Structures are given as structure tokens and as C-alpha cells.
Amino acid sequence: MERKELDRLGLRLEDEIQAALGAGDRQRALELTSGLAKEYVLMHKGLRQVLELLLPWVEQTFRNGQTALATEITQAIEAGDQEQATSLLERRTEQHRDVHDIVLRFWTELMGYVYRQHGDAQLYAMHQHLADQLRPAFDKWEGLPVGEFVRQSAFLLKSHLGNLTVTEDDEKFTLRQDPCGSGGRLLRAGEYEGPRPLARVEAAQPITFGRPGFQIYCSHCAVWNNLATIDWYGHPQWVHTPPERPDDPCIIHIYKQAASIPAEHYERLGRKKPAAEA
Incomplete structure (x- = not known):
């Protein structure tokens, strides 16, 4: 290659445009400028492919680890070794916590990226x-008897390790989480x-x-369990009171009748309680 081409190989389009x-x-x-729209997109495509290939492998490795630990715990209990069983139970939870918190942090960082770079509407x-x-x-939750919905909600929430x-x-x-596990x-x-804080959504x-x-992670609760379900079913499935300060609990109410959900909850979501629920 000519020296001129070799020199260009280390330059990004931004560098070349600035030089020109x-x-x-x-x-x-x-x-x-004709190449600007695609230059970094190719890298993002590659990163997405890495995650698509890696996450199922990590999940299967986690499943295998949990299965092995469950077997060891059973054997320890059968042998009457309480100390070993307790140690293995703690290890099992720690194994879950490690990967749970890595993925949770990554997801929250992605929320922050979308919010900072693309704004509230895109978040x-x-x-x-x-x-x-x-x-x-x-949809499955919506079709459950309220008692079973509470049971499934509790299982999900406690699996976050709060x-x-x-x-x-x-x-x-x-359902009182003190703290919420996520x-x-x-x-x-x-x-x-x-020095590297997670994002907060500035505007109410x-x-x-x-x-x-507002802490950005919790913004997904406003959409998933409230705004989206109001659009789909006419009411929120979970009525949240998220924490304002670090020492606050997160409170979720599941009403036995949607008509009992206070109008004020709809209003803080920018909605009005449907007449059928009033």
C-alpha cells in the first residue's frame, strides 16, 4: 500500500472531514459525509450480535450452575450437613445476584443512553x-384471579432479591418492598x-x-405496569408508590376491583380514570 493509504487507515470519518x-x-x-450514517452503525450491529450469541450461553451456564447447586444442597440435607447446606444455599443466591445485577445495571445504562442522547419521548x-x-x-396476568396474580407478582418481585x-x-x-430488589x-x-451516576429523568x-x-430504572414500571396496561385493559395492573429517597420502600397495590383504584393514580400518570372504572 502507498503511505497515504496507510495513514488513512487509522482515521475515522470525523478525522478526515475535519482535516478536509x-x-x-x-x-x-x-x-x-455520505458514509457518516453507517460508520458506527456497523460496530453497533456487531456488538448486538455478540450479545445475541453470548446471552443464551450465559443463561444456559447459569441454569447448569443452579441445577448442580440444587443437587448438592439436596445431598447435604440428606446427609444431615446443615452447615454445608446453608453455605450452598448462600452460594446459589450469590450466583443469581451476580448475573442479575450485571444485567440490571446494563439495562439501566441503556435507558440512560436513550434518555441523554435521544430524549424523553424515545425513553x-x-x-x-x-x-x-x-x-x-x-395478557396472562390480566386473565388470572386476583389471588393468583398476587402470588405470581410476589414470586417475580422476590426473585429480584429485595x-x-x-x-x-x-x-x-x-406488596411492600424494603428495598425493592432492582x-x-x-x-x-x-x-x-x-463519578458515573445512573441517569435521572429531570422533568416530571x-x-x-x-x-x-426521577431515578431512570423505575421509569419502566410507569410504562409496563401502568401506562401500557391502562391502554390495553383500561387500568393499571400494579399501582406503584416508588421510593423518593434511598431509605424509602417501594409500595405496590393490587386492587381486587379495578373500580377501587383511586383517580389520583391515573392523574399522576397523565391519564383520567375511565368512566367505566369511576
């Missing part, structure tokens, strides 16, 4: 896109502070339950 502009060659700069669109893909699961208590009164079930643990761990709006400076 610096040399007063506007025509050359304009010619180079909402991201959450709605995922909700739409997951709608069959929400502290969950469930109570019942005449009109609703209350967004609440991020908040208590100080992940929204420090429906995806923040009407709060300013």
Missing part, C-alpha cells in the same frame, strides 16, 4: 417497545451518585409518576 475542512476542501468534506418509546413484545405475559412483605385488606393487596437496591447502593411527566429528577 481545515484544508479548505469543502467538496471533499461533503463527499465524505418512553423504548419502554413501550419492550412492553409490546412482552404483552402476552401481561425484602418483600404482603398484606391484604378489604379492597387490595399491598430499582430500590440501585438507589440504596448510591448508583445515582458518584407520566413516565416518572409525575416526579422530577
